[in-house]
Amino acid sequence: MKRKLLILPALLLAGMTFAQEVELEAIEKIKKEGFENSKVEEIAFQLVDKAGPRLSNSEGYERATEYAVQQLSDWGLVNAATEPWGEFGRGWEMEKSYVAMTSPYYMPFIAIPKAWTESTKGEVSGKVVFLDIQKEEDFAKYKGKLKGAIIAIKPTGTQEPTFEPDAVRYTVEQLHGMEHPAPRGNTSYTPEMLAQYRAARAFAQKVNEFIAEEGAALIIKGVNGRHGTLFTSSPRGYLKDTPEGIPELETAPENVNLMARLSENGVEVEVEAEIKTRYRTEDLQGYNVIAEIPGSDPTLKSEVVMLGGHLDSWHGAGGATDNAAGCIVMMEAVRILKATGLQPKRTVRIALWGGEEQGLHGSRGYVLNHFGDRTTMEMKPEYEKISAYYNIDNGTGKVRGIYLQGNAAVEPIFNEWFLPLDDIVEDRTITISNTGGTDHQSFDALSIPGFQFIQDPIEYRTRTHHTNMDTFERLELDDLKQMAVVIASFVYNTAQRDELLPRKELPKTE
Template sequence: MRFNTTITKTIANGVLGVALLSSTLSLAQKQDAIVDAIVKEGTTNSQLRNYAFELMDVIGPRLVGTPQMMQAHNWVKDQYASMGFESRNEEYGTWKAWERGTTQITMTSPRIKSLEGMQLAWSPASKKGGVDGEVVVLVDAKTKADFEAWLPSVKGKYVLISMHQPTGRPDYQWQNFATEESYAKMKEEKATAEKAWATRIKNTGYTAKELPKVLEDAGAAGVVMSYWTGIMGANRIFGAETKKVPTIDIAVEDYGMLYRLAENGKKPRINVNAQSKDLGTAKTYNTIAELKGGEKADEYVILSAHLDSWDGGTGATDNGTGIITMMEAARILKAVLPNPKRTILIGNWGSEEQGLNGSRAFVADHPELHNKIQVVFNQDNGTGRVANISGQGFLNSYQYITDWLYAVPEKYKKEIKTSFPGSPSGGGSDHVSFVSKDIPGFMMSSLSWGYGNYTWHTNRDTADKIVYDDVQNNAILIAIMAYKASEEKELVSREKIVLPLDNKGERQEWPESKGPKRTSN
């Protein structure tokens, strides 16, 4: 999931407001035998733990282009086939193929210590047994000429390119335990350090993204960084920019130690043994499953979640929980409603993390479906209960979303806040691929559970962070809403709102439909 753009602002004018679903609606509900059966099946026969075990513990992280991603596609396809769904892997492009191995980082001087860290995705491997080298800090150059004069000195050395954090404690501990003066002092020190480090990077004449390649070309033994989230133990793990030497991320505690040793003239040394395999090029896929409908089989309700992940952890909350939620919702529907009016299609998208590529490819490759999609329900932001649904700028979304929610027992919707008509998301997750084509697509946005700083794209995104009661809640909720959407007499309205003026007084435009990136080159 691309976290920074997931939650969009609602439109100030014409908004019906934020509505907390009233419990009085539930009291007035008529009994629906299908809804009762969905709740019973999801409660007494849940397969969520089994799905999570196979996907996160057995297969593990699902970085696009890796053998594990292909294994995940095949496992999901086979699971749906075993349930009686039609399932397939749809090829849409290629990506650089790579397989992660082990990373062992040892400080060899001024003392021996194992360090906590790992190579970034697609990092080149080191020599077998590792490479030993001195650790130096990126020079505090005043000009690009100064940087270029220093650059030859990095040959055979490991270069630290991240800021030294003034503290390894999260803000909430400072707020809870520090004096007001001490907390303010720490915040000022951190802001000053961030500004100074940004200037240090700028003065090299290169961006932070360009710098690793420059250091590599100058003969550095490797590039060392620490992308700390502000939560103890949690670092973000993205992709390497180097092509010949390893790029590694080290935990904030060990990184800070190396930085201080280097800055104080102790000339620390580390041995980096980072093993991985460059496998050339791999095909990319979406895994599609369909529970065929009856009367309106050529119309679709889509359950949407991305199968890929970054690989610092096992991709449990981004987006393993979304995948197992949709699998469970689909399984429940097959058990309870084997012949829905409309076809239930489950999209398990590839390469969402590189720009919604899988869902954008599906939309681009299936124009014949655009006018036949009733709705898209997307899940992609953690393990929590669904708590927010925005109308995404569809004028009449209030009517049909609340109609479908009306059928949901109070237990499964009592915390949901709705925002209508809302405004269309411009990015963030796979529903955007559909919204940009005027197809009603809705993010089933979840309670945080610390997602943003703790598990989103970090080394802590692992199966132990899953809250199964919340995921079960979501599977039952989505199964009921998919059932009601499938049984509607007609396709719902796609009428859009008139977007407001921006800060320049110009009319905002509906998000542009973008094509997928079909290759990593």
């Protein structure tokens, strides 16, 4: 069902204003170029397969930035470069990783070193020790007994069979439900809950420190996941002054569950493993990729429309859906604008962010350097010149609408912009709701109109987000083509408006 007129009275009343903003011939050119001459598969190969995993400040991230800068330049964008946003920390390279159970029988395990973990001292082998430390008194049981030990930690969560598909698309009912979200209940934490959480974190840290002080050789941790998929994570080991810790492997939960069942039933378990890693410390700066299509209007070219996604990934696979997909789409969107010969009035600036996985560092650093300080709300001159920022970072699924981030004033504008796209955006939904966890928040924090699009989930939460399965095969190429056309259209419309997009009020400083 096509929902071409979500707010029919408003559009009819505002038709004289908004109709002028949609250049239908330009949108048709964008569609034709995006669907008939798409380069998304070529870009995907370069970013996912050829560059490889793109952990921030890694060699893979550097390969990806070098490709992006060169490709954007070749397409005719200007000022393409890697731009430092501030200090990130150490890079990290994984050179060897191996683990297998050797007794009571041989079985290789699916496992990945925790990012920024240290190397083992060559190959380590021996009996597996399961720790049971629930309270202070439990430390005494292991004091002096963990030197050179291989410690296993059972996974949390459940690993039973699943009876729902991994890959899904939003239903009409789900999309319509987003338009008028139910009021949220009181989700604030009580002082008692916060105290309990902090106490649990402090105790977990104490256990980790105890393991390190006792001189264990390796930690093998079962992490969330199932069916061979494991969700990777990381300590804060990228910081330049991080103390040395115990080498740690993260493994599919089924592997640790197997060893635990054997051990609990009196069967001794032994493993062998080796991790070889190295740090990159010659340059601690973090970098974004920036490039521009200069504006064509003498008055408006000093103003900017931005689009972007984060280029960094985790290290367990190629980071295809998180978030090569977003970078593929944004690179393709600016390619489309150049290939069609359209000349946006405002400058269009693409940004591929670094350090997102560690806390939106690249986009936050960029916003701080160019637009303003979110802690003091002191703004820079460029703050008045940016119209909007558009982001993709929810996987490979096609666009089904957009989150307004509470900016009600842009709803009739976006409704109008979606109308020529209703043949490719099924049952599209515009919701006043916020969404989090992506780089648009860095802009929204200063009330710069920053938006993340609603995307079909596909396998994002079940199979690919931060996992060892986030490979090229998980990309839906036709969905990427659709996204690129939508983004290029929104960016072009934003660049052509007589005025900047409306903004929310600035947040109050504390």
